[in-house]
Amino acid sequence: MVLDDFSLSKRGANPRHLTPESASPGEKGPWPASPKDRLAANVADCVVFLPILALVTAPFSRQASEARLIGAEELWSSAVLSALIAGFLALLAYQTLTVILLGTTPGKLVLGLRVVSISTPNHLRPRPIEAFLRALFWCLEACMLGIPWLAVFSNERRRPMHDRIADTVVITYSKKRRAVPAEPTLAEMSLASGFQSATLSVFAMVLAIQIGRLQDQSSSFETQLARFEDEGRLCPEVREAIEKSSTRRLDSIKDRLETTLTLYISGAVENICLEAEAELALWRNQETPLAYLAKGVALEDSEQASKYFEKACDGSKNTDICKAITLLQDIEARDVRDDVERDREAENQHERDVLKALAAIDEKTPDYLRALAVRYLVDKRDDETVLSYLDSANHFDGARDFAAQERAKTLWRLNRKSEGRAAMISAFFLLNPEARLNLAQWFCRQEVLTDGCSADEAAACLQVREAVNDNEVWLHRPEVASAFIHSVHCSAKDEKDALESIKGRLPFKSGKRLVDVFLNLQKDKRKEAVRELKDLLKGFQNTRSVFFTDASVVLASIANGPDEIEAVQGAWNRMDERSEGWLTVGRSLLKNLVRLGVWDAAVATGLKLQQENRFDSQSLQLTLLAAKKAGRKQVERALVENLPRSPSSLPKGSEK
Amino acid sequence: MIFPVLRGFLPPHLIPVTFLFFSLNLLVFIFTLEANHEGDRKIESILSDRSFVETQGVAFAVMISREPEASLFSSTLHSLATKALGGDFNSRRILGNLALRNVTFMRDAETYDFGGDEVALEKWRSSFKELKDIQANHPTYLWGLSRLKSDWIQYISYQFSHSGFVHLFWNMVFLLIFGGFVETRLGGSFVILSYLGGGLLGAFAFSKLSGISSSPLVGASAAVSALIALVGIAWLKRGRLRFFYWLLPAQGYYGFVLLPSWLVLLVMLVPDLSGYLAAARDVGSVAYSAHLGGAAWGTLMALALSCGLLRPEVDEKAKNEKQNENESPNDRDQSRKAS
Numbered sequence: 001m002v003l004d005d006f007s008l009s010k011r012g013a014n015p016r017h018l019t020p021e022s023a024s025p026g027e028k029g030p031w032p033a034s035p036k037d038r039l040a041a042n043v044a045d046c047v048v049f050l051p052i053l054a055l056v057t058a059p060f061s062r063q064a065s066e067a068r069l070i071g072a073e074e075l076w077s078s079a080v081l082s083a084l085i086a087g088f089l090a091l092l093a094y095q096t097l098t099v100i101l102l103g104t105t106p107g108k109l110v111l112g113l114r115v116v117s118i119s120t121p122n123h124l125r126p127r128p129i130e131a132f133l134r135a136l137f138w139c140l141e142a143c144m145l146g147i148p149w150l151a152v153f154s155n156e157r158r159r160p161m162h163d164r165i166a167d168t169v170v171i172t173y174s175k176k177r178r179a180v181p182a183e184p185t186l187a188e189m190s191l192a193s194g195f196q197s198a199t200l201s202v203f204a205m206v207l208a209i210q211i212g213r214l215q216d217q218s219s220s221f222e223t224q225l226a227r228f229e230d231e232g233r234l235c236p237e238v239r240e241a242i243e244k245s246s247t248r249r250l251d252s253i254k255d256r257l258e259t260t261l262t263l264y265i266s267g268a269v270e271n272i273c274l275e276a277e278a279e280l281a282l283w284r285n286q287e288t289p290l291a292y293l294a295k296g297v298a299l300e301d302s303e304q305a306s307k308y309f310e311k312a313c314d315g316s317k318n319t320d321i322c323k324a325i326t327l328l329q330d331i332e333a334r335d336v337r338d339d340v341e342r343d344r345e346a347e348n349q350h351e352r353d354v355l356k357a358l359a360a361i362d363e364k365t366p367d368y369l370r371a372l373a374v375r376y377l378v379d380k381r382d383d384e385t386v387l388s389y390l391d392s393a394n395h396f397d398g399a400r401d402f403a404a405q406e407r408a409k410t411l412w413r414l415n416r417k418s419e420g421r422a423a424m425i426s427a428f429f430l431l432n433p434e435a436r437l438n439l440a441q442w443f444c445r446q447e448v449l450t451d452g453c454s455a456d457e458a459a460a461c462l463q464v465r466e467a468v469n470d471n472e473v474w475l476h477r478p479e480v481a482s483a484f485i486h487s488v489h490c491s492a493k494d495e496k497d498a499l500e501s502i503k504g505r506l507p508f509k510s511g512k513r514l515v516d517v518f519l520n521l522q523k524d525k526r527k528e529a530v531r532e533l534k535d536l537l538k539g540f541q542n543t544r545s546v547f548f549t550d551a552s553v554v555l556a557s558i559a560n561g562p563d564e565i566e567a568v569q570g571a572w573n574r575m576d577e578r579s580e581g582w583l584t585v586g587r588s589l590l591k592n593l594v595r596l597g598v599w600d601a602a603v604a605t606g607l608k609l610q611q612e613n614r615f616d617s618q619s620l621q622l623t624l625l626a627a628k629k630a631g632r633k634q635v636e637r638a639l640v641e642n643l644p645r646s647p648s649s650l651p652k653g654s655e656k
Numbered sequence: 657m658i659f660p661v662l663r664g665f666l667p668p669h670l671i672p673v674t675f676l677f678f679s680l681n682l683l684v685f686i687f688t689l690e691a692n693h694e695g696d697r698k699i700e701s702i703l704s705d706r707s708f709v710e711t712q713g714v715a716f717a718v719m720i721s722r723e724p725e726a727s728l729f730s731s732t733l734h735s736l737a738t739k740a741l742g743g744d745f746n747s748r749r750i751l752g753n754l755a756l757r758n759v760t761f762m763r764d765a766e767t768y769d770f771g772g773d774e775v776a777l778e779k780w781r782s783s784f785k786e787l788k789d790i791q792a793n794h795p796t797y798l799w800g801l802s803r804l805k806s807d808w809i810q811y812i813s814y815q816f817s818h819s820g821f822v823h824l825f826w827n828m829v830f831l832l833i834f835g836g837f838v839e840t841r842l843g844g845s846f847v848i849l850s851y852l853g854g855g856l857l858g859a860f861a862f863s864k865l866s867g868i869s870s871s872p873l874v875g876a877s878a879a880v881s882a883l884i885a886l887v888g889i890a891w892l893k894r895g896r897l898r899f900f901y902w903l904l905p906a907q908g909y910y911g912f913v914l915l916p917s918w919l920v921l922l923v924m925l926v927p928d929l930s931g932y933l934a935a936a937r938d939v940g941s942v943a944y945s946a947h948l949g950g951a952a953w954g955t956l957m958a959l960a961l962s963c964g965l966l967r968p969e970v971d972e973k974a975k976n977e978k979q980n981e982n983e984s985p986n987d988r989d990q991s992r993k994a995s
Contacts, residue, residue, distance in 0.1 A: 233743035
């Protein structure tokens with residue numbers, strides 16, 4: 001096809017012969033234009049109009065991109081809205097003026113199509129009001145993604161809504177490219193009107209949502225900016241903790257930094273919060289040493305972190321900041337101790353610094369240092385001192401949740417289990433649902449793994465069951481899944497099918513296999529259970545997994561023959577001595593070895609527990625018994641002699 | 657879709673001057689390709705360090721916040737600085753990248769007293785020095801027009817240097833189409849005058865309207881814009897131009913057509929003007945102001961041509977006849993219809 005001449009033909013401009021009746025094939029034109037030509041004409045119009053549109057909306061585009069850059073949602077919305085209005089008006093002007101001046105649009109012109117009025121006696125080019133009405137409805141239809149134009153297929157004279165409203169028709173004089181008069185079927189008409197209705201509904205819905213969104217943006221960008229200027233990027237957890245506190249203020253950089261540090265150490269906020277607080281203080285040149293400490297703590301790169309610690313503690317070593325750094329460096333050094341050659345002298349000096357730092361903790365010590373000391377001593381298993389730090393009144397102002405959780409756990413670890421359980425239940429009132437579940441799962445697992453199913457686990461395990469039944473998503477956390485299995489296992493004595501029914505809900509393969517073990521034990525299939533446990537333990541790469549601990553403890557408690565004991569010992573040796581799981585497995589193994597009368601192995605296990613400072617009164621009694629039975633007098637004496645030198649290992653008031 | 661074809665790609669012996677410019681651009685691109693690639697890689701590795709960009713962003717924010725509102729830095733930069741200093745990492749990253757284009761920052765940053773996080777600044781300073789060393793030997797910075805290098809030679813050399821293959825490809829396509837057309841219709845001297853004059857005026861327009869930044873201005877776009885504007889305006893009275901159109905994927909809705917020359921201005925130069933008006937200050941990688949400068953030069957040449965200040969080297973009548981012989985029968989029909 002060669003396009004028509006671009007110049008305007010007089011014939012096209014004044015089609016005098018068009019009548020509704022004449023728009024049928026077989027006569028000398030004009031004829032209604034074919035839909036294909038009209039579509040091509042619209043594409044050609046786009047080529048001409050898009051540069052104009054870009055020019056008209058350019059100032060608003062600039063406003064929108066600047067607003068987007070600075071994150072000013074409200075300004076962006078208003079700029080986009082202005083651009084849309086400007087674009088609409090430009091399109092309206094383009095459609096109206098071209099039809100008034102040329103009798104057609106440039107796109108139609110190149111396709112040889114004309115717009116003519118059929119209301120006037122001679123069917124001339126449309127009057128201005130007709131051109132305007134046609135353009136207005138054409139633009140409205142364009143806003144609905146042009147779907148109402150589909151009426152061109154269903155209308156007999158190929159007149160969509162805009163043509164019918166303005167009383168116009170698009171014609172061609174080319175016989176080859178005329179449109180055959182449409183003979184719409186009911187289905188076609190239904191489809192076209194269905195499309196139109198659907199588009200209108202979607203359009204109305206989008207409009208309503210957008211209006212709603214605009215109304216929601218109640219705070220203006222200036223307010224946001226002013227807030228940034230005043231308080232920077234403040235994490236909600238930090239805000240909440242400060243607002244709850246009676247002594248801390250939001251406008252104090254020091255209070256904010258200390259609170260965030262305490263929350264970070266207690267695991268309540270992410271490092272990005274701490275980094276943001278540190279950066280805010282640093283770039284405002286306020287509380288610089290504390291900010292350097294916070295930044296160093298927040299960083300994952302230890303080399304860079306040590307540079308921040310150097311900056312934070314480059315004056316007197318007796319400051320709280322330096323003490324915190326000493327503790328932090330000790331925790332970090334413990335993580336890499338196995339990999340590097342040890343400098344004994346430096347290590348001794350460091351140990352002296354650590355003891356000095358811990359000894360200096362008193363009533364005036366800031367919360368972050370106290371929280372750090374708690375973390376440090378929990379890791380060192382000095383639960384008595386931890387409890388003394390936690391018991392001090394009016395502390396952990398910004399992290400009461402943390403203190404309550406740690407207190408309950410510490411009491412339990414110190415064998416003051418009833419007090420621990422009471423502290424757990426009172427902590428439940430302070431904690432948010434997630435923290436409550438964390439504490440409950442810890443207690444549930446500890447109770448079940450240490451003492452088996454009993455009435456004592458009920459409070460914690462019930463909490464876990466309820467939380468999981470409320471929200472299945474929690475099962476994707478291995479600790480929760482493990483506690484849930486134990487909880488159901490303990491309660492399943494009455495309900496035989498309960499264990500079977502939870503298998504499908506568990507997202508972990510190891511968890512499902514653990515359920516199989518319990519099912520076999522329920523059915524008195526001990527051999528199958530042992531085989532399954534051995535397989536399970538062999539398959540684990542990550543010995544820190546809760547299911548590895550669970551499987552080891554279960555095997556340790558049911559092991560009978562030497563090969564089964566060997567399997568448990570193998571699993572225990574693979575575990576990290578500092579983990580809670582290691583202690584649980586060790587105690588369980590010791591108990592079973594004494595039960596079986598394997599005295600030498602029991603003494604070795606007990607001594608290993610003692611070496612790691614993990615002795616409780618029951619383990620001590622069992623090891624002493626084993627040493628006596630094995631005839632290991634020296635060990636027996638050493639155990640008794642060493643007792644006074646490690647008072648923390650024998651807690652006061654421990655339960656019998 | 658519509659694309660100006662004019663006389664298409666002509667063989668080198670018909671358009672020696674255009675081909676000379678084309679070859680120069682191509683040679684510069686080939687000879688600097690490896691060094692460009694290496695420099696880009698090194699710069700990319702520095703800029704991919706999150707802490708470098710964020711520290712640079714917050715340092716830039718400190719610099720901005722110390723200046724009064726809307727003086728040296730735009731209000732957009734001031735808003736970003738407020739957010740960056742308040743701990744907004746996204747704003748820091750944006751400012752960190754914008755800082756590289758900012759003349760004041762790039763000039764003073766090494767010795768500026770930012771205060772703040774000294775550890776981060778120490779690390780950033782060493783990377784920043786490395787970045788500046790890389791830029792000092794980077795072909796785009798050596799050939800391009802930037803605050804780092806803005807001697808008279810850069811006003812010429814930037815017209816022959818490109819930032820990447822796509823950039824070079826489209827500039828060369830339009831150079832061959834419009835340069836070839838001008839050379840065959842008006843003469844080689846018109847191509848030389850348009851190319852170099854457009855490039856120069858483009859650079860001046862860029863320095864006045866956008867300001868020479870630390871990010872180098874490169875490319876033959878301003879020179880090509882001059883050729884486009886010359887053709888678009890000079891041919892308003894001289895006749896129609898040949899375009900390729902594609903409206904629908906159906907027989908009869910694509911092909912070649914003769915259309916008025918103002919369409920060239922509409923589809924090729926109006927977008928430059930809207931781009932210039934729509935670009936946020938301090939942001940954007942396309943030098944629209946340089947394109948507009950080049951187009952202004954082309955317009956001046958077209959006006960000089962119509963006033964008789966400039967005369968075509970070739971006899972246009974003879975050329976027209978010769979061209980008509982080469983055109984397709986369809987095109988000839990069109991021309992006849994038009995006349």
